[in-house]
Amino acid sequence: MKFNGTEQYVATDDLTVAVNASVTLERPLLVKGEPGTGKTELARQVASALGLPIVEWHVKSTTKAAQGLYEYDAVSRLRDSQLGDERVHDVRNYIRKGKLWQAFEADAKVVLLIDEIDKADIEFPNDLLQELDRMEFHVYETGETVRARHRPIIVITSNNEKELPDAFLRRCFFHYIRFPEAETLKRIVEVHHPGIKETLLATALTQFYEIRETPGLKKKPSTSEVLDWLKLILAEDLAPKDLARDTRSLLPKLHGALLKNEQDVALFERLAFLARGRG
Known part of the structure; x- marks a missing residue:
């Protein structure tokens, strides 16, 4: 798989080298740059150029890393138990799959975009270290382990609003999109x-x-x-x-x-x- 830009996206030589190095190393590509320089669009164009589907996770200030894995809806389960709903006997009915789970269980390789990671709490990147390293996570409510069927191509964007932890940076291939000449x-x-x-x-x-x-x-x-x-x-x-x-x-x-x-x-x-x- 080689990325060389697309008809809709002008990629400089150093950017294409960064994308392809990330794919070869199977490490997340961390892309920084001024807002509006095409960081988010890069992930979409990589997916388009390589003919892969894309899973987009847009991070907000309230986003927690666990939401990328799954969320357990205990409130709905309690309500259903009070109403005598048969669904309550299977806890899987109350687990909402996050974006990482969707990328891990995909039938083929996908591009996973984690957009604007610097918006979240400083612990957010650290909380993803093991999942991004081992490509698996444990679901405590069901006792199952979810493993990636195909290692996704991961693109992580940051507007540099806050520093990212060294342990997280060590696991990424880094590229800064300079303002174009x-x-x-x-x-x-x-x-x-x-x-x-x-x-x-x-x-x-x-x-x-x-x-x-x-x-x-x-x-x-x-x-x-x-x-x-x-x-x-x-x-x-x-x-x-x-x-x-x-x-x-x-x-x-x-x-x-x-x-x-x-x-x-x-x-x-x-x-x-x-x-x-x-x-």
Whole structure:
């Protein structure tokens, strides 16, 4: 199995090396990078390229590692026992399979996405160490051991909101998705907006990188945001000259697609005010 990107996903050489190394080593691929750089989509495109189904586990701040294995619904069983339901005699009726269980029992190899692992409690990664290492876990209510029929390809994403434990990192193959350079970003744009005029794209990307590199910016616009911005530019049928920034505020056209908080909007307004003062 070799991943080389897809028609819908532009993968750099170092990213394809990371994916294929993870598959060869049979270790989880831990992918970090700015929000909006395609970490989650990578797992979906790996599944598509290799012709495999995908199981997605989207982690939240309240998610516990045990939920990925299974959950025992004791409340429903108690209620059914009070109602005299025959289902109560088989505890399996009250066990809900988690995403790891679904991936382990699949009839063929799957891609398992554990998305935004850094959102959860700091103990979350440690609680998964044994299951990801041994590819099995014990179900205490039934006494059975669930073993992976086929070792899944595991992609774990993180936005770097908190540090992950060393013991967990040791078990992963790591890759950081850097923000794409101009040429790579052009290729990405061409995938999503084929046929965009070269002059319009050059003007838009020049302005985008100027905005992104502005000192003091709280949240730099990402790949997904520039794609949204270009979609709006094309929908409005704007020409390169229409993208000229307002000298009173230095804000780009349709800036709401790029700037996501009032501090960054105010920053450009202050820069414009200072520029007028110097003028």
